[in-house]
Amino acid sequence: MPVGSDLAARRRAPDVIRHGIVLLAIVVALASVPVGDVPLAADAGQRMAITIDDLPWNGATAPGESVAQATRRLLATLTTRGVPAAGFVNCARTGPNDPVLLSWREAGMELGNHGAHHLNIDGVDLSAWVKDVRECHDMLTMALGRPDRLFRFPYLHQGATESRRATALAALRDMGYTTAHVSIDDSEWILAEAYGRALRRGDSDRQDAIATAYVEHMAAALAHFTAVADSTVGRDMPHILLLHANALAADHLGRVLDDFRARGVVFVSPADALTDPIYHEPDRYVGPRGLSWLYRIDPEGTRTARPTVRAPTRLDRRARR
Ligand SMILES: [Zn+2]
Numbered sequence: 001m002p003v004g005s006d007l008a009a010r011r012r013a014p015d016v017i018r019h020g021i022v023l024l025a026i027v028v029a030l031a032s033v034p035v036g037d038v039p040l041a042a043d044a045g046q047r048m049a050i051t052i053d054d055l056p057w058n059g060a061t062a063p064g065e066s067v068a069q070a071t072r073r074l075l076a077t078l079t080t081r082g083v084p085a086a087g088f089v090n091c092a093r094t095g096p097n098d099p100v101l102l103s104w105r106e107a108g109m110e111l112g113n114h115g116a117h118h119l120n121i122d123g124v125d126l127s128a129w130v131k132d133v134r135e136c137h138d139m140l141t142m143a144l145g146r147p148d149r150l151f152r153f154p155y156l157h158q159g160a161t162e163s164r165r166a167t168a169l170a171a172l173r174d175m176g177y178t179t180a181h182v183s184i185d186d187s188e189w190i191l192a193e194a195y196g197r198a199l200r201r202g203d204s205d206r207q208d209a210i211a212t213a214y215v216e217h218m219a220a221a222l223a224h225f226t227a228v229a230d231s232t233v234g235r236d237m238p239h240i241l242l243l244h245a246n247a248l249a250a251d252h253l254g255r256v257l258d259d260f261r262a263r264g265v266v267f268v269s270p271a272d273a274l275t276d277p278i279y280h281e282p283d284r285y286v287g288p289r290g291l292s293w294l295y296r297i298d299p300e301g302t303r304t305a306r307p308t309v310r311a312p313t314r315l316d317r318r319a320r321r
Contacts, residue, residue: 046226047238048265049273050078050085050257051180053114053152056093056100058189058244060196062251071100074250075107081257084269086180087245088114088152091136096143105144110270112150112180113137121153121168122160122288130171137175150270151177156185156242156290158283165283180270181279181293183229184241186221188214192246199247211252218256222263225292232298238273240293 052074057067078085087104089111094101104111116135119128133151140147151172158179159165172179191214198206222239229237243249257267273279278297285296 046265047268047273048260049238049240049268049270050083050243051088051240051270052085052243052245053088054244055087055089056098058246059192060199060247062199062247068100070247070250071103074245074253075103077254079107083257083267086110086112086150086270088112089136089140090114090116090118091139092116096139101143110148110150111140111144112148112152113140113177114152115154118154120155121157121164126164126167134175149176149178150180152180156182157288160288162286178274180274181240182242183239183293184221184225185292186218186242188217189244191217192244192248195248214248214252215255215259219259222260225294228294232294233278237278238268238276240270240273
């Protein structure tokens with residue numbers, strides 16, 4: 001089975017659940033979060049790094065548009081605004097001479113390892129998982145001369161037991177990787193799936209509605225995790241935002257970035273953000289969930305410091321990233 005189909009199949013939820021989740025995501029984005037009241041980021045200088053997973057591409061492109069063309073639009077959205085980013089590659093879906101990867105590099109973006117086949121560390125034999133990461137490492141080395149040594153765990157799953165987690169981290173260290181943690185988790189991929197379906201149907205009204213929900217959902221995610229950081233970290237810290245390479249981003253990420261800037265966000269590179277000591281604290285969460293790093297360093301926070309804005313992560317426990 002082609003890798004893309006395999007990924008798509010694993011991502012597929014029953015239709016009823018899928019559509020229900022999409023509607024719920026939009027409802028939450030639009031209704032439960034008073035976006036007009038979302039506070040501006042602290043001191044008009046909230047640092048944020050953009051990370052984009054599942055390269056070369058996740059889901060649909062606009063009719064008649066190739067992945068390479070869509071990638072160029074996505075990258076232009078970033079470069080025209082001077083926004084640095086890192087892309088995380090599923091290497092089995094691409095190759096060392098893929099112009100899509102080269103265009104990321106030419107745009108000055110970092111490129112990291114997201115596993116060759118996007119394996120869930122808790123769903124396969126651990127040695128198979130490590131082999132898959134090494135396969136991606138070898139491909140990136142061939143493609144780029146050197147990978148940027150950033151690794152993003154598929155699904156944000158880092159190993160459900162202490163021994164799995166420790167073995168995985170030791171293997172990543174051997175390959176020279178730093179874990180590219182996510183502080184701002186979100187459900188953008190749910191909106192992106194709905195957007196892809198609207199693109200295929202040519203339903204522009206639906207596309208517009210989803211784009212608006214996208215901007216508001218991302219503002220809600222920023223507000224949510226800014227509040228979590230205030231309560232668990234208690235100082236200014238650079239956030240790292242999770243996004244995916246998809247048509248929703250190609251078409252509308254610019255609106256999100258402009259909205260963030262209007263809220264006082266200052267964009268920094270993921271590598272710079274990861275130098276903050278917060279990303280080198282011990283991982284205190286042991287379990288199967290894919291979580292923001294802010295919850296991993298303070299698992300109690302998921303119970304005792306629940307912010308007022310509903311967590312976007314509540315929507316996607318069963319889902320992928
Ligand atoms: Zn992913």
